[in-house]
Amino acid sequence: DSGVTQTPKHLITATGQRVTLRCSPRSGDLSVYWYQQSLDQGLQFLIQYYNGEERAKGNILERFSAQQFPDLHSELNLSSLELGDSALYFCASSAGRGYEKLFFGSGTQLSVL
Amino acid sequence: AQTVTQSQPEMSVQEAETVTLSCTYDTSESNYYLFWYKQPPSRQMILVIRQEAYKQQNATENRFSVNFQKAAKSFSLKISDSQLGDTAMYFCAFMKEDGGSQGNLIFGKGTKLSVKP
Numbered sequence: 001d002s003g004v005t006q007t008p009k010h011l012i013t014a015t016g017q018r019v020t021l022r023c024s025p026r027s028g029d030l031s032v033y034w035y036q037q038s039l040d041q042g043l044q045f046l047i048q049y050y051n052g053e054e055r056a057k058g059n060i061l062e063r064f065s066a067q068q069f070p071d072l073h074s075e076l077n078l079s080s081l082e083l084g085d086s087a088l089y090f091c092a093s094s095a096g097r098g099y100e101k102l103f104f105g106s107g108t109q110l111s112v113l
Numbered sequence: 114a115q116t117v118t119q120s121q122p123e124m125s126v127q128e129a130e131t132v133t134l135s136c137t138y139d140t141s142e143s144n145y146y147l148f149w150y151k152q153p154p155s156r157q158m159i160l161v162i163r164q165e166a167y168k169q170q171n172a173t174e175n176r177f178s179v180n181f182q183k184a185a186k187s188f189s190l191k192i193s194d195s196q197l198g199d200t201a202m203y204f205c206a207f208m209k210e211d212g213g214s215q216g217n218l219i220f221g222k223g224t225k226l227s228v229k230p
């Protein structure tokens with residue numbers, strides 16, 4: 001168990017809908033990262049937050065947004081969903097800047113039908 | 114842009130034997146980090162080993178070791194005394210060392226390793 005909690009584990013929704021994925025980092029970790037794993041794109045970095053502030057941005061679509069709350073949990077919001085958004089979404093956390101070990105959650109499997 | 118290439122989509126090894134997974138990367142950066150992550154059927158991403166580019170000494174973690182060739186931009190993973198629990202997807206990953214790349218791991222496509230009894 002990595003100590004990173006992601007909910008829900010599975011999510012099935014329809015095209016055009018909006019969903020929210022939730023992540024609780026390991027106790028004491030200030031950084032949260034979101035990754036997407038899909039069959040065609042592989043593993044891609046989406047975004048990073050450090051202590052409530054956005055620190056780095058990757059290949060995150062404009063339809064996607066994220067935030068980190070004062071209690072350090074994070075949410076990834078996906079809107080106007082398309083079939084191609086079906087993927088496994090990982091949250092990871094680390095104590096600092098991310099050059100050391102990232103602890104990954106078990107992921108949320110999103111299926112857009 | 115940085116790229117990571119894993120040229121072996123699938124590999125298999127007999128239990129207790131040694132196997133080497135290949136990884137090459139392309140970058141113009143001088144300071145960076147390299148990682149091997151393991152993803153078993155449970156889907157959890159688990160860090161296997163980490164290498165800082167400025168260190169010439171190859172990293173080792175128990176049965177896992179790397180052969181880091183900076184000039185050749187090669188970063189292979191050797192698993193000794195393979196165990197059934199090593200069966201998983203293995204991903205090689207690269208991270209630049211700069212403020213805007215914190216936590217931005219660039220992953221290869223992965224190598225599926227099967228350990229046979």
